[in-house]
Amino acid sequence: MYETSINERKLSEEALERQIVYIEKCKEKVREISEELGRPLKCCTQTFGCQMNARDSEKLLGILEQIGYLPTEDEKEADIVLYNTCTVRENANLRVYGRLGHLNTMKKKNPHMIIALCGCMMQEPDVVEKIRTSYKFVDIVFGTFNIFKLAELLYSRWNSNGQVIDIWEETKEIVEDLPTQRKYPFKSGVNIMFGCNNFCSYCIVPYVRGREKSREPKYIIREIERLVADGVKEVMLLGQNVNSYGKNLESPVSFAELLKEVEQIEGLERIRFMTPHPKDLSDDLIAVMRDSKKICNHMHLPVQSGSSRLLKLMNRRYTKEHYLELVEKIRHEIPDVSLTTDIIVGFPGETEEDFEDTLDVVRKAKFDSAYTFIYSKRTGTPAASMDDQVPEDVVKNRFDRLLETVHETAHAISNRYEGKILPVLVEDIDDHDSSMVTARMTNNILVHFPGGKELIGTVVDVYMDECKGFYYMGHRA
Numbered sequence: 001m002y003e004t005s006i007n008e009r010k011l012s013e014e015a016l017e018r019q020i021v022y023i024e025k026c027k028e029k030v031r032e033i034s035e036e037l038g039r040p041l042k043c044c045t046q047t048f049g050c051q052m053n054a055r056d057s058e059k060l061l062g063i064l065e066q067i068g069y070l071p072t073e074d075e076k077e078a079d080i081v082l083y084n085t086c087t088v089r090e091n092a093n094l095r096v097y098g099r100l101g102h103l104n105t106m107k108k109k110n111p112h113m114i115i116a117l118c119g120c121m122m123q124e125p126d127v128v129e130k131i132r133t134s135y136k137f138v139d140i141v142f143g144t145f146n147i148f149k150l151a152e153l154l155y156s157r158w159n160s161n162g163q164v165i166d167i168w169e170e171t172k173e174i175v176e177d178l179p180t181q182r183k184y185p186f187k188s189g190v191n192i193m194f195g196c197n198n199f200c201s202y203c204i205v206p207y208v209r210g211r212e213k214s215r216e217p218k219y220i221i222r223e224i225e226r227l228v229a230d231g232v233k234e235v236m237l238l239g240q241n242v243n244s245y246g247k248n249l250e251s252p253v254s255f256a257e258l259l260k261e262v263e264q265i266e267g268l269e270r271i272r273f274m275t276p277h278p279k280d281l282s283d284d285l286i287a288v289m290r291d292s293k294k295i296c297n298h299m300h301l302p303v304q305s306g307s308s309r310l311l312k313l314m315n316r317r318y319t320k321e322h323y324l325e326l327v328e329k330i331r332h333e334i335p336d337v338s339l340t341t342d343i344i345v346g347f348p349g350e351t352e353e354d355f356e357d358t359l360d361v362v363r364k365a366k367f368d369s370a371y372t373f374i375y376s377k378r379t380g381t382p383a384a385s386m387d388d389q390v391p392e393d394v395v396k397n398r399f400d401r402l403l404e405t406v407h408e409t410a411h412a413i414s415n416r417y418e419g420k421i422l423p424v425l426v427e428d429i430d431d432h433d434s435s436m437v438t439a440r441m442t443n444n445i446l447v448h449f450p451g452g453k454e455l456i457g458t459v460v461d462v463y464m465d466e467c468k469g470f471y472y473m474g475h476r477a
């Protein structure tokens with residue numbers, strides 16, 4: 001049983017102090033190089049994968065900006081390029097290898113350029129070995145547990161002749177209060193915990209993100225209070241399985257209890273969370289969501305498959321019936337909830353009958369949308385060594401039929417907001433029409449309506465004129 005001991009907190013504070021020292025040292029070095037080149041240095045961070053990675057990247061960019069780099073989206077003009085990688089599917093790895101060649105060409109033109117790789121893919125020993133032997137031009141390699149050490153690793157690289165590789169097996173401490181550079185001024189992800197103990201048989205996350213570790217509620221509340229003071233209206237509470245929040249704290253706190261505390265924060269208008277696991281979603285959580293004025297009426301509830309036989313092989317620890325009962329309970333308590341999900345097609349051994357069960361769940365659960373994936377073999381996971389890998393053409397056929405069923409059922413319920421006036425958080429100018437803005441309802445569905453950039457970051461009431469499938473057109477109420 002892991003406990004957030006006094007010693008751990010001390011370690012976390014010491015770790016932060018140490019990094020502040022290295023940030024100062026790096027600042028000096030950046031000033032030197034910048035004077036030499038007669039221009040400011042620039043940094044480019046690329047994020048692959050999930051919202052957990054996106055939040056980590058905001059911390060990495062925060063550190064680089066503190067050091068004195070100016071952010072750029074263009075790798076060609078960057079003096080440091082940092083990839084925060086994902087490894088949840090094979091093609092995520094292939095994309096990174098594909099891009100490294102380009103970076104090497106750029107580095108030949110700019111010898112000052114630093115290439116750094118971190119994140120889940122770097123937690124795979126065979127990947128690190130490949131980078132060490134075949135991609136010697138990569139300067140820094142670190143993982144998911146020590147992103148806070150970026151300044152120290154950069155300083156080590158400047159003071160050494162070769163690659164700096166620092167991969168940790170596990171998180172030693174959660175370092176709080178790292179500098180952060182948020183992508184959106186009005187909303188932010190907030191990590192409430194790290195790691196996962198579920199070991200779904202197809203998933204590599206527990207092997208690259210380690211064991212579950214929750215942040216103390218007081219640090220989460222303090223972070224959100226600071227975000228609200230800095231203009232944030234909406235937070236997304238992040239964890240691989242938020243239902244497990246708090247179990248490993250000295251005085252355990254449930255996720256439902258944490259939500260109640262977050263709800264009390266003045267000035268915070270919206271609360272979202274990602275991701276609850278169906279196996280241990282509590283009645284308390286449903287009740288807190290029902291009674292809340294701030295928790296958005298959207299729940300992303302990954303089902304992965306509708307077949308109880310496959311769910312067992314996936315080690316998901318719930319059955320088709322359990323999942324549908326949960327959906328019914330949620331819909332009973334929160335009638336206007338928007339449900340979305342994740343579904344894998346082609347898991348080893350999947351039969352036509354199993355697949356029909358998945359389609360059946362989609363029809364019965366009536367999701368507003370679903371992220372659909374073709375099973376990707378991940379070395380090191382139990383499923384990777386399972387027999388009966390499903391033939392590609394069969395998987396492709398099923399994938400197309402699944403998409404069709406998801407679209408059909410989503411379309412049938414999608415226009416239920418037509419003629420209603422709903423509060424929306426304005427997120428950006430519309431990509432296709434600069435006289436329009438794009439906003440998000442509490443149920444996570446997008447709406448476009450006439451408006452200017454002064455509305456961005458505000459919550460306004462909008463009349464839903466017309467449903468266009470997965471989004472709405474509207475006008476200010």
Ligand code: SF4
Binds near residue numbers: 196198199203206
């Ligand atoms: S709950 Fe399962 S699918 Fe989700 S991160 Fe954990 S092991 Fe992976």
